[in-house]
Amino acid sequence: MAVETGRSWQRHGTQRRIKRLLAALVATATVVGSWLWLELDLQYITSSPPELLDLAVRMYPPAWAYAPDIVMPLIETIHIAVVGTILAVMMSVPVAFLAARNTTPNDLTYALGKLIVTTSRSVHTIIWAMLFTVMFGPGAFAGMVAIAVRSIGFVGKLLGEEIEEISFDQVEAIKATGGSTFQVLLYGVIPQIKPALVGISIYRWDINVRGATILGVVGAGGIGVELFDAVDAFQWSNVAMILIAILGIVLLSEIVSARARAMTR
Amino acid sequence: MLETIDLRKVYPTGDEALTGVSTTVDGNEIVAMIGPSGAGKSTFIRCINRLTEPTDGEIRLDGSELTALGESEMKAARRNIGMVFQEYNLVERLTVMENVLSGRLGYVSNWAALRRKFPPEDVERAYDVLETVGLDGMENKRADELSGGQRQRVGIARAVVQEPKILLADEPTSSLDPESSHAVMELLADIAAEEDIPIIINIHEVPLAVEYADRILGLHDGELVFDGPTDGLDENAKDVIYRGADASETTNEAVAKTRTDNNAISEQAADKPTAAGD
Numbered sequence: 321m322a323v324e325t326g327r328s329w330q331r332h333g334t335q336r337r338i339k340r341l342l343a344a345l346v347a348t349a350t351v352v353g354s355w356l357w358l359e360l361d362l363q364y365i366t367s368s369p370p371e372l373l374d375l376a377v378r379m380y381p382p383a384w385a386y387a388p389d390i391v392m393p394l395i396e397t398i399h400i401a402v403v404g405t406i407l408a409v410m411m412s413v414p415v416a417f418l419a420a421r422n423t424t425p426n427d428l429t430y431a432l433g434k435l436i437v438t439t440s441r442s443v444h445t446i447i448w449a450m451l452f453t454v455m456f457g458p459g460a461f462a463g464m465v466a467i468a469v470r471s472i473g474f475v476g477k478l479l480g481e482e483i484e485e486i487s488f489d490q491v492e493a494i495k496a497t498g499g500s501t502f503q504v505l506l507y508g509v510i511p512q513i514k515p516a517l518v519g520i521s522i523y524r525w526d527i528n529v530r531g532a533t534i535l536g537v538v539g540a541g542g543i544g545v546e547l548f549d550a551v552d553a554f555q556w557s558n559v560a561m562i563l564i565a566i567l568g569i570v571l572l573s574e575i576v577s578a579r580a581r582a583m584t585r
Numbered sequence: 586m587l588e589t590i591d592l593r594k595v596y597p598t599g600d601e602a603l604t605g606v607s608t609t610v611d612g613n614e615i616v617a618m619i620g621p622s623g624a625g626k627s628t629f630i631r632c633i634n635r636l637t638e639p640t641d642g643e644i645r646l647d648g649s650e651l652t653a654l655g656e657s658e659m660k661a662a663r664r665n666i667g668m669v670f671q672e673y674n675l676v677e678r679l680t681v682m683e684n685v686l687s688g689r690l691g692y693v694s695n696w697a698a699l700r701r702k703f704p705p706e707d708v709e710r711a712y713d714v715l716e717t718v719g720l721d722g723m724e725n726k727r728a729d730e731l732s733g734g735q736r737q738r739v740g741i742a743r744a745v746v747q748e749p750k751i752l753l754a755d756e757p758t759s760s761l762d763p764e765s766s767h768a769v770m771e772l773l774a775d776i777a778a779e780e781d782i783p784i785i786i787n788i789h790e791v792p793l794a795v796e797y798a799d800r801i802l803g804l805h806d807g808e809l810v811f812d813g814p815t816d817g818l819d820e821n822a823k824d825v826i827y828r829g830a831d832a833s834e835t836t837n838e839a840v841a842k843t844r845t846d847n848n849a850i851s852e853q854a855a856d857k858p859t860a861a862g863d
Contacts, residue, residue: 493674493740496634497747498664498691503698507687511678 375556382560390546390565397542398569400460400535401528404467409521412472416479423483423509433480440473445531449540460541467528467535474527475520482516483509518584526577533566586611586647587633587751587783593641594628594807602628604807605642610751610783615774617798617815618787621827625807626787630755633785634666635659647750664691667744669773671756673736675728675743682724684739685711688746707746714742717779718772734765738772745776752776752784758793766790770797791823805829 332340417423418433449466456462491508499507536544543566550558587610594603602625610616618626631637633644635651644651651662667688675684689707690698697703703711715721718738723731728739737757744752754773758766770786774797777784785802788794794801794815801818803811803826811822 487677489670489672489674490676492636493668493670493743494676494687494690496636496663496666496668497688497743498660498662499687499698500660500690500695502695503690506695506698507676507679507683507690511676514678 378556379560381557382564383555383557384561386558386561387565390543390562393543393546394565394569396460397532397544398529398573400464400467400532400542401525401573404464404532405471405521405525405528407464407468408471408524409475409517411468412475412479413517415472415476416483417505419476419480420483422486422488423505433476437473437476437480440469440471441477442473443470445470446534446538449535450538453538453540458539458541463532463535463540463542466540467531470531471524471528475524478520479513479517482513482520486512515584519581522577522580526573529573530570533570586645587785588645589629589633589642590645591642592629592632592639592644594625594632594637595640602807603632603639606804606807606809607642608802608809608812610785612783613777613781614783614799615777615797616783616785616800616802617794618785618802618804619789619791619794619826620804622789624804626789626804627755628807629804630668630753630785630787633751633753634663634668636668661691664747665750667747667749667752669737669740669744669752669754669757671759673733673740673760675736675739677727677729679728680724681715681720681726681728681731681739682711684728685715685724685742685746688743691747710748711742711746714746717745717776718742733761734768737761737765737769741769741772741776745780748780749782751782752780754784754786756787756789758788758790766793773797791818 415433415436418429419437420433421430424430424433445466448469449463452462452465452469453459456465486509490512491504494504494508532542532544533547534544535542536546536548539545543562547559547562547566550556550562588608590607592603592606593601595601606625606629618629620626628637632639633651635644639652642652646662646665649662651659654662676687679687683701686701686703686707689703689711692707693703712721712724715724718741720735720738720742723735728736731739737760741757752773757773758769761769770793773784773786776782786794786798795818798815801811801813801815802809803818803822805826806829810825811818813822
């Protein structure tokens with residue numbers, strides 16, 4: 321039929337198809353190039369099952385007797401996450417107002433807000449922790465500051481997006497009563513973003529508990545210090561115990577976070 | 586007394602929403618502003634408390650020139666102007682009492698506002714006003730639990746608790762059913778009498794305007810084409826408001842009437858929350 325009536329249909333025009341073909345070629349070349357550059361040696365894959373088995377044997381049984389020794393570092397880990405998150409939330413609220421198009425005073429403050437968010441987000445917690453252990457010395461304080469600084473960007477960005485979504489009618493009504501700028505934020509904006517603020521904070525706290533477990537790799541406190549000490553000393557059954565403990569608190573924070581966020585509607 | 590002199594508004598898009606409106610509102614009169622969609626009714630109301638910045642002209646409230654005020658002086662001046670909105674514009678997640686008391690924000694410190702600590706006389710007044718609008722006992726309900734009619738009553742209470750010198754109502758009945766519309770209009774009329782303040786009401790339902798207003802302002806294409814007592818609003822005047830000045834010469838009364846009615850109906854459909862256009 322199509323031939324008889326001379327009608328034909330193509331999803332893309334010729335030019336478009338050439339472009340798509342080129343894009344596919346570039347993508348393939350990128351993957352192949354990266355692979356070759358890394359000189360990946362596949363023979364390690366064949367030797368990995370015995371290595372894994374060997375590690376498992378050395379880890380088993382976990383050193384249950386070691387458990388009391390890691391209670392304090394575990395508690396410290398959670399505290400780092402809690403204090404770091406609270407600090408971050410307090411600092412990120414003003415940042416969010418700067419980084420939201422509808423509340424930022426001008427282009428310059430908008431750029432500043434975005435700059436803070438991007439800087440905070442583009443550096444990994446561990447790298448922040450390295451910087452702060454140099455500044456403040458090793459320990460939980462450096463870890464907590466690292467957690468806080470990394471979280472400002474996360475909370476500030478999500479909260480800023482939430483502020484951009486609010487109903488401006490409600491804000492305008494408060495403005496019409498003659499309230500100050502601060503009061504307009506307090507009554508017109510904050511109530512609208514409160515559920516999001518609570519939700520985002522708890523979500524970030526959950527991420528930060530996981531983040532805090534690994535701060536010890538650069539000496540910034542928490543359970544990670546014990547973990548890397550045990551690895552360095554080849555105390556594999558202690559390592560197993562620590563990993564079980566970490567899994568435990570991560571699960572716990574996950575549950576607390578899910579429950580708490582379900583309550584904020 | 587509110588006075589506008591040659592009030593003009595040109596939007597950045599080039600639309601001239603108001604072409605120079607001069608009028609005076611005084612005493613405790615109820616002034617209904619009618620006109621087709623996009624005639625500039627909302628713009629006029631919003632220019633008075635400068636939620637929309639007028640392009641040209643003067644606005645005087647009890648002698649003080651609002652258009653000349655700086656930003657912080659204007660904030661203080663807004664305390665004297667109560668405003669009621671079409672979509673109520675309550676802060677949905679706050680309680681009824683918090684919404685009503687937000688009408689007193691201009692008189693309390695930021696710190697007191699943060700702690701929801703309002704002076705006892707403000708709280709007393711809020712309770713009184715809630716009673717006036719028929720919402721006594723509802724103070725701890727959240728605004729989003731209320732019906733449309735109840736929400737508009739909270740909106741009115743918030744404006745009245747300001748103890749304003751004038752009340753502005755921007756299409757206060759457009760989101761309500763006919764019964765609630767009448768109740769709200771009645772309430773506004775009572776308030777004008779009781780508080781002894783004038784009220785300007787934007788409204789597109791002409792029968793409602795005629796029923797409750799003492800005076801009608803007719804706006805067509807940003808121009809004030811009718812300003813007079815409600816009795817003076819005859820078919821010819823309606824025709825001028827809704828069809829433009831020259832329409833009356835070419836159409837007879839019967840045709841004019843049906844057109845006016847049609848306009849009122851189609852406007853009801855079209856005049857929903859397109860605030861930007863109006």
